[in-house]
Amino acid sequence: MVDTTAIHSHDALASLATRIAAANAAGTPLRIEGGSSKTFYGRKVQGETLDVSEHRGITSYDPVELIVSVRTGTPLAELEALLDAQGQMLPFEPPHFGPRATVGGMIATGLSGPRRPWVGAVRDFVLGMRVLDHRGQEQRFGGEVMKNVAGYDLSRLMVAAQGTLGLITEVSLKVLPKPGSQASLRLETTRQDAMTRLAEWGRKPLPITAAAWLDGGLHLRLEGGPSSVTATRQSIGGDELDAGFWTDLRELRLTFFSDDPRPLWRLSLPTNTPPLELPGSAENDVLHDWAGSQRWLKSEIDGERLRESCARAGGHATCLTPGIGEPFTPLEPVLAKYHRELKARLDPNGIFNPGRLYADL
Template sequence: MSDLIEQWRERVRAAVAANAPLELRGGGTKAFYGRKPAGDVLDTRAHCGVVNYEPTELVVTVRAGTPLAELEALLAERKQMLAFEPPHFGEGATIGGCVAAGLSGPRRATAGAVRDFVLGVKILDGRGEVLSFGGQVMKNVAGYDVSRVIAASLGTLGLILDVSLKVLPRPVAETTLRFELNEADAIARLNEWGAQPLPLSGSAWHEGTLTLRLSGAEAAVRAGERRLGGEALPAAVADAFWRSVREQDDGFFASTATGAESVLWRLSLPSSAAPLKLPGSQFIEWGGALRWLRSDAPAASLRERVASLGGHATAFRGGDREADIFQPLPAPLMAIHRRLKTAFDPVGIFNPGRLYHGL
């Protein structure tokens, strides 16, 4: 065990003894996400570096403080990638923050979410003990898969030390097509195309324009292009567009970042759900399953409408950070969350309240 981890163990034990909360933080690029952080900062960035990388096995194990950009550059050298296309939201993004936030980019609908690629984790729990879960292969779990629970937990269960991730080859060919469609027609087309053998890897609709990405074998991409039609974008333009969607630094998202609207809502819905018919402007991803809404609508009425369509709503950016950011949970589900929190962090020192009040 390294001296750094031993120092962290002592710090956690001291925090437990003093009942003093700790804010677990890497690069801080996702500090806006979730409820307002509390406690003294425990910076994870010093624990960095690649522990093991087996390109032929499509597995990498990396320390949590490692810059996300550094890992992606290493994978790119071997023509591999993190298939869930994680957003950085800033130059300081780390692997630990990537997993703890559990956020995925445009490929998520077809490739899978962060949790689907987490093979194993090593964490420091709320007792100051180092625990390991999972491993470096897909079929390595008998019983409860703790590695996946750590993904998207926002640091409330433990301090991530190391993560083993499954990686995938980069696609051989890729093309981006554009279509002029209204919201209802775009949702209908996306669901129709999603049921067909097309190499879809990204979709985005905004203000009457649907942008579709195809990735895979050259023959499959070209066949899909001929089948769908639309306007093909130059590669450089397409790459810039998908990067801006992933990083939310242009167009629809940029206007939110500058405060044009008070709240950016992240709405998860069945892909075939009807148009929202809520006030504000909208951006649709993941074949209709992810709908971003910039709106000043009251949270209660907005969540009621989204729930009626079979989904849930998260106040992603802006608004009151002391209020409910994530969809309030039914009592049985909240009880499960509380038991998990107690099992990993009995005194509740790690990022208290970051997910839900009192958790």
Template sequence: MSSATPDADRSEELLAQVCTALSTGTPLLIQGGGTKAFYGGQGSGSLLDTRGHRGIVNYEPTELVVTVRAGTPVAELEAVLEGEGQTLAFEPPQFGGQATVGGMVAAGLSGPRRPWVGAVRDFVLGCRIVTGHGKHLRFGGEVMKNVAGYDVSRLMAGSLGCLGLLTEVSLKVLPKPRSACTLRLELDVPAALDRFAEWGRQPLPITAACHDGEALMLRLEGGEGSVKAAREALGGEQVSPAFWTALREFQLDFFADPAPLWRLSVANDCRPAVPAGAQLVDWGGAQRWLKSAADSTEIRRAAAAAGGHASCFTPGACDSPLHPLPAALMRYHRQLKAQLDPQGIFNPGRMYAGL
């Protein structure tokens, strides 16, 4: 299937491909644009390309809900939302326009606004998936008040395709902010963390906060009056908002460093004793990007000591890219996998070996 294929419902073809794989016991490697192959394990199996199954199924701007097929490029969806003055508030990376909606949900990667509005899973209202029983099922709904039943839809977010083949997803969207500005403040990291804690107790319209190693970058969004008042109160230099796009797309100079890239998720007010390496502090301190050739055990020990976890974003840099799970939690993962994919054909090894 070509990424240039017009909008089309290819769900029957995808279902048939899964049923054939089930009958022959052939593992499937689910892939859209292939832009997030660096994230998680490498996986294995016969390629199942979702890009031909694309297009917006239903969009109700007044209801703030859109239903879209999994192979639809994120950039294409965002362009449609832009026309209505709306957006995917969690800012998923587009990776040069090649990322698909299915991959966006499966990877669960969110951008700079995530701590203030929520993650990908918080915007998933419903979905359709092809299960490991060879059935095409719908879960959830297209209204924000629908909370009945087992929330399989949100389980798909961040599952890296290991639980089933996502064919369609309904998402909550939000209006674009009426006003926005980006500020640069000359602060070091310790001072920035102190400010984050202070500002968190104030009604400031902050929707992104990142220290790039040289200065603190802040984004203010909301009504014109509140943004203007906050800008005057916080001071700093007003700069281009392009910084946030470059951060979301991993295009800052920081990411060009050849050392392995690690993401540490920690409490936003902690100061983990991480190994030597370049650091970028995002999400108001809750996400720390680290460029380091240090041993994975050392990095993860530091993250765990800070009450968090660490994942490696550089393929081949360590044996387990995602932070190893405790035995009890891994047991739950295996039980869930067995329920939805009893033959284990979907993306084996993408999350953890043997899953």
């Protein structure tokens, strides 16, 4: 176990529970807030602010077992620094979107970075969590091993629920060792050729952990043992790429994102989906991430039309620019029914982040 006493820690569980119980009794909606770095993601919430940022600290960390438990108000940068000192990492590369990003925001939004297709998403590394329910009572889900749940795992249900089902106060995560070697490359190629190559490489045991096509170039990251990375690099070729590219991609800081004022859309599509026929969109309006299964689009296209196109391909579209209609793809009637029933069961008075995902949740 690692001594974490030097890290700022504060247990605000009692005061948070009191606030929630009072809000539930009065039917007062609460807007859950941590570092406010991801408030742009989702619908605007009207309600009293419930600040979780003071509920912070690493409660346990075992580098040998690759497990860390942390309160959700803990700054994400603080957690990553602790792991880095032990040669470990959060393998899903969560975006920060600002210096005040917290662990709670990471879990609530469920957003992952470039490595996600090769190692898994945030949800895949959640072992368990503690949650304050609508009565202000603490509930514990999961534990600290990968196989710890009989039946439905409610802890993973909370991931990406945007705080609409309860207040996550602590989470236990599986972490991984940092790779022994890393190299980033850029290959000049067309979009179609890039997708063809990635499909071919995907059938081979290559140490690729990030792949993106942008501005006529296929960008790759190789990670693993030194010999494997070196051999793959020599086989693939290409020019050396600054590793900072992946951080800028994760944080949406590339020129692609900053130099174009049009709305930003994230398209989630099946692997190897051909380019969508989108009126008014050029090839350079799209950045292919996650080997093509996540695509970033800058466009003034009508949201309904875009979502219909994505749906036909078996995917969906999310708008990350506030004020452009509904941010998330509307739910099918049956799925919407289940969401409403779940919300009614876990938050009967609708106090937790009402309307953050959808207007009626």
